[in-house]
Amino acid sequence: MNNSFSSRRFRNYFLFDLRTLRGNIGMMVLLMGLAPIILYVFYMLFGNLFSGDFLSRLLTGPRISGPSLGARIGVFVAVTFIFSILFPSRAYGFITEKKAGSSWLLLPASRSEKFISMLLCALAVVPALFFLLYFCSDWFVCFFDRTCGDSLLTMKLNRENGLFNFGADGPVLVANGFWILYVFAAQNIAVFLLGGLLFRKWKVVGTIAALFGLNTLATVFMSMLIENVDFQHVGEKIAQWACAHADSINFWLNGLINLKVGLILAACGIGIWFRLKSIKH
Numbered sequence: 001m002n003n004s005f006s007s008r009r010f011r012n013y014f015l016f017d018l019r020t021l022r023g024n025i026g027m028m029v030l031l032m033g034l035a036p037i038i039l040y041v042f043y044m045l046f047g048n049l050f051s052g053d054f055l056s057r058l059l060t061g062p063r064i065s066g067p068s069l070g071a072r073i074g075v076f077v078a079v080t081f082i083f084s085i086l087f088p089s090r091a092y093g094f095i096t097e098k099k100a101g102s103s104w105l106l107l108p109a110s111r112s113e114k115f116i117s118m119l120l121c122a123l124a125v126v127p128a129l130f131f132l133l134y135f136c137s138d139w140f141v142c143f144f145d146r147t148c149g150d151s152l153l154t155m156k157l158n159r160e161n162g163l164f165n166f167g168a169d170g171p172v173l174v175a176n177g178f179w180i181l182y183v184f185a186a187q188n189i190a191v192f193l194l195g196g197l198l199f200r201k202w203k204v205v206g207t208i209a210a211l212f213g214l215n216t217l218a219t220v221f222m223s224m225l226i227e228n229v230d231f232q233h234v235g236e237k238i239a240q241w242a243c244a245h246a247d248s249i250n251f252w253l254n255g256l257i258n259l260k261v262g263l264i265l266a267a268c269g270i271g272i273w274f275r276l277k278s279i280k281h
Contacts, residue, residue: 005112013109014117021121025090029126033133035079036072040141040148043067066148072138076152080181083130084188088122089196089203095279096200105279115273122193123186123265131182180257187261190268197275 031038044066067075094100107114135153142151195207 005110009109010113010117013107013113014120016107017117017121018125021091021126024094025087025126028087028090029083029130030133032079032083033130034137035075035134036138036141039072039075040066040145066141066145069149072148072152076134076138077181079134080130080185081188084127084185085192085204085207087126088189088193089207091122091126092118092193093196093203095197095276101279111273111276115276118193118272119269122189127182127185127189183257183261187264190265190272194268194271194275197272197279 139151139153142148192207196203199206
């Protein structure tokens, strides 16, 4: 088979990859995407159950208010985090298995085609489907029960008197929607996708343990590095720089965040590429 990239062959493999993912993680994505509806049902059921006469309140009595915006945001962050660490190994962890992995290696597609398809599905297609399902489910809950407030799909974080507005002179989060959460979800997905390809068993636990070890080493190294740092002098320099760049501080902060995420994604991409190149059964 020709190992060069072929657009036609890539298209066929990409569609095959999507069908395989539907069988492997379709139910998981569906359940997590419908989490707002599931949360609402359990919240209203148990809220009425423990508030007195269950049947009379449920059928004829005054209804309790639905989950608040803060509670729904907390659940959204938690579900997104769980989704980002579970689905990569569920989607592509079979590659390290002898039988399924050998069949995958023999598929008529080059390594570059499999690599690009894997990244497109893991970082774009599947997260987009999850977020679409989740936001639509949350919108449906808010449309069905007005006591829940604004839906996550339409809420603006930096509006006046919004969730992250700390006053006229205080900091205001400059972000509408949840784009930054998607970026960090993609970062987690890339890390746990690499871990799912490196570890043959206990993929999620192994990745978490490896991250803990790396963070511990980084903490020790940083503590040794900054042992002789004059924090007062550094703080003054940072304050002077912030005052001099006050008009463009958001640009620099966003640039640093994007640089950090970009380096992590690039490092994971390189690791995934060489893991696919070296994997054998």
